[in-house]
Amino acid sequence: EQASALGTFDGVGRLADGTLLDLLANVGGTADAAAAAGANAQGVGLLRTEFCFLGRDTEPGHDEQVAAYKGVLDAFPGKKVVIRTLDAGADKPLPFLTDSTEPNPALGVRGYRTDTTSPGVLARQLAAIADAATQSNAIVWVMAPMIATAQEAATFAALCAAAGLSTPGVMVEIPSAALTSRHLLDHVEFASLGTNDLTQYTMAADRQLGALASLNDPWQPAVLALVQATVEGAAAQAKHSGGSAKEAPAAKPVSVCGEAAADPALAVVLAGLGVSSLSMAARAIPAVSCVLRSVTSQEARQLAHQALGAKSALAARALVREALPILT
Numbered sequence: 001e002q003a004s005a006l007g008t009f010d011g012v013g014r015l016a017d018g019t020l021l022d023l024l025a026n027v028g029g030t031a032d033a034a035a036a037a038g039a040n041a042q043g044v045g046l047l048r049t050e051f052c053f054l055g056r057d058t059e060p061g062h063d064e065q066v067a068a069y070k071g072v073l074d075a076f077p078g079k080k081v082v083i084r085t086l087d088a089g090a091d092k093p094l095p096f097l098t099d100s101t102e103p104n105p106a107l108g109v110r111g112y113r114t115d116t117t118s119p120g121v122l123a124r125q126l127a128a129i130a131d132a133a134t135q136s137n138a139i140v141w142v143m144a145p146m147i148a149t150a151q152e153a154a155t156f157a158a159l160c161a162a163a164g165l166s167t168p169g170v171m172v173e174i175p176s177a178a179l180t181s182r183h184l185l186d187h188v189e190f191a192s193l194g195t196n197d198l199t200q201y202t203m204a205a206d207r208q209l210g211a212l213a214s215l216n217d218p219w220q221p222a223v224l225a226l227v228q229a230t231v232e233g234a235a236a237q238a239k240h241s242g243g244s245a246k247e248a249p250a251a252k253p254v255s256v257c258g259e260a261a262a263d264p265a266l267a268v269v270l271a272g273l274g275v276s277s278l279s280m281a282a283r284a285i286p287a288v289s290c291v292l293r294s295v296t297s298q299e300a301r302q303l304a305h306q307a308l309g310a311k312s313a314l315a316a317r318a319l320v321r322e323a324l325p326i327l328t
């Protein structure tokens with residue numbers, strides 16, 4: 001049963017006790033989106049829009065952008081598609097936006113920060129996303145990469161509102177954002193943890209350097225603690241936003257769209273920490289789904305607790321893998 005289940009995904013992510021956890025795909029354009037839809041992904045949790053325009057010297061025009069986004073949206077009618085605004089810089093240069101002479105590109109003007117050096121590009125991208133959304137049947141959410149402060153989240157939300165986009169969100173991939181998620185979520189509707197960058201910035205280890213791979217490991221307990229802080233911040237935000245209402249509104253969704261979500265054992269830990277959806281390369285979905293279905297939410301919470309308390313990434317990974325018979 002395991003072997004056949006590993007090959008395919010039936011389109012419903014859940015734990016053994018029936019708790020639902022959406023499994024979405026990370027895509028870089030129309031071809032990926034078609035493959036992800038074919039693999040029954042429940043939607044797109046991360047469209048890396050910079051992949052549509054890598055290496056370009058000039059800003060893509062409105063119609064070209066609309067066509068690029070619409071190609072992805074059309075693969076998921078009625079489903080959620082989270083479009084990330086351009087995350088240019090560091091490992092993903094876009095010559096029309098980024099300065100290749102920066103001494104420390106990973107700490108430089110990248111992602112959302114390019115709105116300060118190239119004003120207008122982001123607003124024009126949001127206008128193109130809004131047009132593509134109007135021409136499709138997908139449920140479009142938009143998020144900004146490399147958000148560090150609540151002020152940035154507020155500014156991004158205002159730009160989205162001006163473009164007519166009603167579901168703005170932020171990526172949580174900088175420790176400051178994880179630690180202040182409560183305040184970020186006062187301004188936006190959801191958060192998505194980018195564990196690739198969150199790990200790089202937590203461990204101060206360049207994600208592109210193989211020599212630092214043992215530091216650059218999302219199983220590092222410090223990274224897991226920041227995931228926990230992000231989810232707790234979302235709960236605190238909901239609790240304090242209720243005003244005089246008797247019952248606090250539900251917490252805003254916190255998802256994960258970094259490579260961590262594609263590691264089945266780590267996916268169990270992330271579920272146990274309280275994230276509400278996981279987005280990954282489509283080919284990883286069947287194995288993640290299969291392992292998630294082997295644990296109850298209570299077991300996932302227990303494993304998350306143990307991983308958080310481990311003294312090293314190696315110890316955290318080993319103890320969770322040993323507790324999952326399906327992986328041995």
Ligand code: PEP
Binds near residue numbers: 193194196197198
């Ligand atoms: C991340 O940082 O985890 C992420 C999903 O974004 P990217 O890998 O594109 O930087």
Ligand code: MG
Binds near residue numbers: 196197
């Ligand atoms: Mg990132």
